Amino acid sequence: MIVAGFDPGSRRFGVALLLERQGTIRMLHCETISLKQMDFLERMQAMWHNLNEILERFRPDEAALEEGFLGANARSQNVLAQVRGVVMAAMIHHQVPLSLYSPRTVKQAVTGSGNAGKDQVQRMMGRLLCLESGAFKEDESDAMAVAYCHLLSRPRGVMKSARTTEKRRRK
Known part of the structure; x- marks a missing residue:
């Protein structure tokens, strides 16, 4: 099974595709889509184009998207809602089931703490x-x-991570 994960942002957009096979999870692809030098509508169009290319290339079975967080100001919330809308539209267009997760839920699942910092998430991944x-x-x-x-x-x-599988092979 291939799962696409998205970290939405209007200027930098994280994409990762993980492959789960026989209970082991491995990285298939990751990239940051950088959209800094364009106006907002051009960024949304470029994001749509990039997402469609990724979906056609990897054909994920399912996708997951991080929900917005309440700490941001109203303008940031609005922009991120529109970015998530582009992702949702692309998933609908390609008929990929999409699940939403709060940042706290994601951090809890990966690090064991819903209050983990970005550096902790990065190290743990x-x-x-x-x-x-x-x-x-x-x-x-x-x-x-x-x-x-x-x-x-x-x-x-x-499910086992690639790390668990590597340890087992070394023994």
Whole structure:
């Protein structure tokens, strides 16, 4: 199963695709879509285009998106709501089931603490997926965390991270 995870932002947008096979979770792809040099509507159009390319290339079975958080100001909330709308529209267009998770739920699933900082999430995703530190950006690790949270939340058998599998091979 392939799960796409998204960390929405209007200027930088994290995308990660995780592959779960036989209970083991591995990184398939991650990237940060950078949209800084465009006006808002151009950014939304570029995001739509990039999302469609990713969805056509990897054909995820399911997707997960981080919900907005209440701490942001009203303007930021509005912009992020529109960004999430672009993601939702792309998922509907490609008929990919989408689940939403609060930032607290994602952090809890990945680090064990709903109050974890971005650096903790990034370190933990590196450990769980056996990736070298610095091999991915903050937006990418957040997207990985959303996808990982979704995989852990699914009513399936026991999931193992790549790290657990690596340890077993070494013995």
